[in-house]
Amino acid sequence: MTERFSFELKATDGKARTGVINTPRGEIRTPAFMPVGTAATVKAMMPESVRATGADILLGNTYHLMLRPTAERIDRLGGLHKFMNWDRPILTDSGGFQVMSLAGLRKLTEKGVTFKSHIDGSKHELTPERSMEIQKLLGSDIVMCFDECPALPADRDRIAESMRLSMRWAARSKEAFGDRPGHALFGIQQGGLEADFREESAEALKEIGFDGYAVGGLAVGEGQEAMFGCLDHAPDHLPKDKPRYLMGVGKPDDIVGAVARGIDMMDCVLPSRSGRTGQVFTRRGVVNIKNARHADDPRPLDEACSCPACSNYSRAYLHHVYRSNEMISGMLLTWHNLHYFQEIMQGMRDAIGAGTFEDWQAEFHAQRAQG
Ligand SMILES: CNc1nc2cc3c(cc2[nH]1)N=C(N)NC3
Numbered sequence: 202m203t204e205r206f207s208f209e210l211k212a213t214d215g216k217a218r219t220g221v222i223n224t225p226r227g228e229i230r231t232p233a234f235m236p237v238g239t240a241a242t243v244k245a246m247m248p249e250s251v252r253a254t255g256a257d258i259l260l261g262n263t264y265h266l267m268l269r270p271t272a273e274r275i276d277r278l279g280g281l282h283k284f285m286n287w288d289r290p291i292l293t294d295s296g297g298f299q300v301m302s303l304a305g306l307r308k309l310t311e312k313g314v315t316f317k318s319h320i321d322g323s324k325h326e327l328t329p330e331r332s333m334e335i336q337k338l339l340g341s342d343i344v345m346c347f348d349e350c351p352a353l354p355a356d357r358d359r360i361a362e363s364m365r366l367s368m369r370w371a372a373r374s375k376e377a378f379g380d381r382p383g384h385a386l387f388g389i390q391q392g393g394l395e396a397d398f399r400e401e402s403a404e405a406l407k408e409i410g411f412d413g414y415a416v417g418g419l420a421v422g423e424g425q426e427a428m429f430g431c432l433d434h435a436p437d438h439l440p441k442d443k444p445r446y447l448m449g450v451g452k453p454d455d456i457v458g459a460v461a462r463g464i465d466m467m468d469c470v471l472p473s474r475s476g477r478t479g480q481v482f483t484r485r486g487v488v489n490i491k492n493a494r495h496a497d498d499p500r501p502l503d504e505a506c507s508c509p510a511c512s513n514y515s516r517a518y519l520h521h522v523y524r525s526n527e528m529i530s531g532m533l534l535t536w537h538n539l540h541y542f543q544e545i546m547q548g549m550r551d552a553i554g555a556g557t558f559e560d561w562q563a564e565f566h567a568q569r570a571q572g
Pocket residue numbers: 294295296297298299345346348350389416417418419420421448449450
């Protein structure tokens with residue numbers, strides 16, 4: 202059991218990397234996909250099922266948990282790991298993005314942001330110091346800096362101003378985080394799609410010094426081409442010996458393209474949210490189970506998949522329980538999607554390790570083209 206947080210690069214293939222992040226609560230194989238457990242649960246999944254899909258780490262949210270049930274209550278009950286019965290690593294987002302995307306009546310100052318809860322309208326404040334305090338009370342293993350996420354579209358001046366505020370908040374986050382062996386603090390690179398601002402942000406974060414570096418401000422509607430264009434240069438300015446985490450990504454082909462550009466960690470609600478809306482990801486593309494053409498289909502979703510949904514149920518059954526709005530529908534489709542996303546990650550880890558990532562990518566895209 203390691204007391205420290207460390208990142209070991211095992212192999213690279215082009216810009217792609219594979220390695221292991223060692224933490225006191227277990228290792229994280231990279232490239233890694235983190236299922237999202239926003240309100241202390243990966244929706245429709247038991248924690249042991251999340252682990253069975255191959256996940257080494259999951260994500261929690263400061264914003265949601267501070268509002269309900271509050272970080273103080275979770276701390277009194279033994280911390281987030283005990284509370285949600287997940288004893289492996291947890292990364293918590295810092296709240297900045299969720300305040301921008303969910304809260305009402307936001308007021309932004311140099312100090313931080315005040316806002317009204319989207320749940321009950323109560324007033325709250327988040328600052329770098331309060332976000333660090335909340336993430337410490339939760340007991341998360343990887344803490345994210347408190348950053349400002351600009352509403353888009355935004356002009357260059359607004360993007361620069363927001364990025365520079367986030368860099369000042371990153372320094373305050375580091376100061377407030379203190380020295381916590383076995384826990385990690387990740388900085389978040391900002392700068393929109395502007396190459397010069399991305400480089401300025403990376404330099405500022407390296408000056409402060411973090412255990413890992415996130416690429417923030419993407420997957421906010423810019424589209425895959427613009428995101429990849431930014432990823433063609435943004436990670437290059439980040440330290441090679443630290444994990445790089447792309448926040449909020451994404452669809453399977455987004456994930457593959459991000460790993461090919463040097464990203465080590467990602468998170469996205471897509472596989473779990475889609476599992477609840479009948480959207481199923483397979484190696485041949487997306488299947489919408491609600492479509493009537495599945496009503497009599499005895500085949501599994503994906504013949505090559507070993508998940509419980511594909512091993513034990515027909516498309517006809519999954520179509521039926523989805524149409525009947527039965528709980529087992531969300532459970533089985535979420536399990537399948539998370540299993541498939543982890544299968545993609547394992548495939549990439551193996552291919553990068555073997556130096557065959559180019560061929561693996563070609564096969565990945567060819568299978569989807571067949572449909
Ligand atoms: C779904 N897209 C997405 N882009 C993000 C970008 C950020 C984030 C979360 C995101 N999710 N959290 C932050 N603290 N900062 C940047």
